[in-house]
Amino acid sequence: MAPLDSDFGGEAAGLLNELAWDGPPRRSTRERNTTSYFAAELTEPTRKPRQAPKRKRQVADEAEDDDAELDEMQIEFTDTIAPQQRKVKLVTEQKNIDKESPVPEFPMKEWNVKIYMVDQDGNEKPATAFNKVTYNLHPSFENPSQTFTEPPYTCKNEGWGEFEMSIDMYTTEKTKCTVYHDLNFQKPRYETIQTIQIKNPSQALLQILRETGPVASDDDPKLAKARKANDGKKRKAGYDFEKMADGLTKLGEDELLHVIQLIHDHKNEDTYTKNDMDNGEFSVDLFTLPDNLARLIWDFLLEQKLVSA
Template sequence: MPDIKVKVKIVTNQSINPDADSTAEFPMRNWNIEVHPIDDKKETISSQLFEKVTFDLHPSFEKRAKQVKKEFPYRIEEEGWGEFEMLVTFTPLGKSPDISIPHDLNFAKNHYEVEKELVFKNPKADFLRALEEAGVGKKGDAKKRSRKEKTVDLEKLADLMMKLGEDDLLHVIQLIHDKKESTTYTKNSPDQGEYEVDLYTLPDGLVKELWEFVLEKAKS
């Protein structure tokens, strides 16, 4: 499956605590961070794209060093006197792999925004649907996915294909090669003995044919 790219804007606000000792070299500060997924026009996407966003702070925060937020805008609020680099981990909807990126907490400005691009490999259906509902990605592809999901369990199809014998698997690869469309994603790496295919991009008739074939082989 092609990689899916999602942009996020990490917004940081900080200010000196009004009750802090004004003569201190490093006064105590109040700070907060929010994560805003954004579209191609840099508009905020308020839809739920992530199951959670995890912030790994400096170890000196002890019990608060790991903070998990499950609702937009995934906001954390803290206080402290030191700058540090934290790790922000994004867990997308479904079973897609997590992505972690660094974020620098600094006190050079009271307000600053940083844009990051997240690249998700092999995203799952729940995440793809959420992106489509949020207006991100190709609508045609998402409609095609939704249509196939109602008639064929693609995850089960993939699982059954992995259990095929070598001859049957070669037959499946030949079927895909012969009947794929221009929008079908495949990647053949014969040197490594690997063949990749995005089942969601296969034409409906081919999906049905593959499904019937693997079910028949599973019974034998």
């Protein structure tokens, strides 16, 4: 693996070379589906406000001619592994009931909606990935927002009209997947299957998701091990990694080098970094930073007024 040439900037080149990962080849970070990231292409010309800083670097190649090839160095700070894609099944049942309808031509109905997950073989499974589900019904209902905490999260009501509802499925108190469901009375029972993306799952949630299919981090054992070592304590920390990743996109060149220096000085064996010189990419998974390093970066972004406490 060739080192970065000094044209990239002696300090930055040295730091990135020392952070290089020497493990087996893996897919490019361009192929990783991350939800929040910082990808900065470094080139020499003028800096544009609120854009990733740019500078060109050269890759020294002993097997090539003396004329070095100009490449771009792409730096990526990720705050999450790839979203986990799953399928949920909504099962709706309805029947007429002997109650007077406010609209005579539309009989009163009793209906219910249940939620299941579907595994990779199409089998129905309990939706244990969610800690609660909220159904947002038509505003004419006396209680239009109804929350349930036990699978299959059965929402049961009476009414005469068809409508579209939104359903919020929570994996944490703040993280949710939202789907839309058409409540209609065309059949006594019907099923719909929808695909959802579960963002930033904990190791405990990943274990649950493995019951319905493989998870994205399983093909990267180094990342999975690093995130497992840091999981839990990061979720209790006093900073938001999504905001941190967003703030890093707004750093200028000098500030970026300061962050790289912090990573170089304070990373530990669980910190996930990848330096892919062949593809001109350097990656750091923010969720695997030791707590003291995460705090240093967060405080630096606070000083730069790029995040708020």
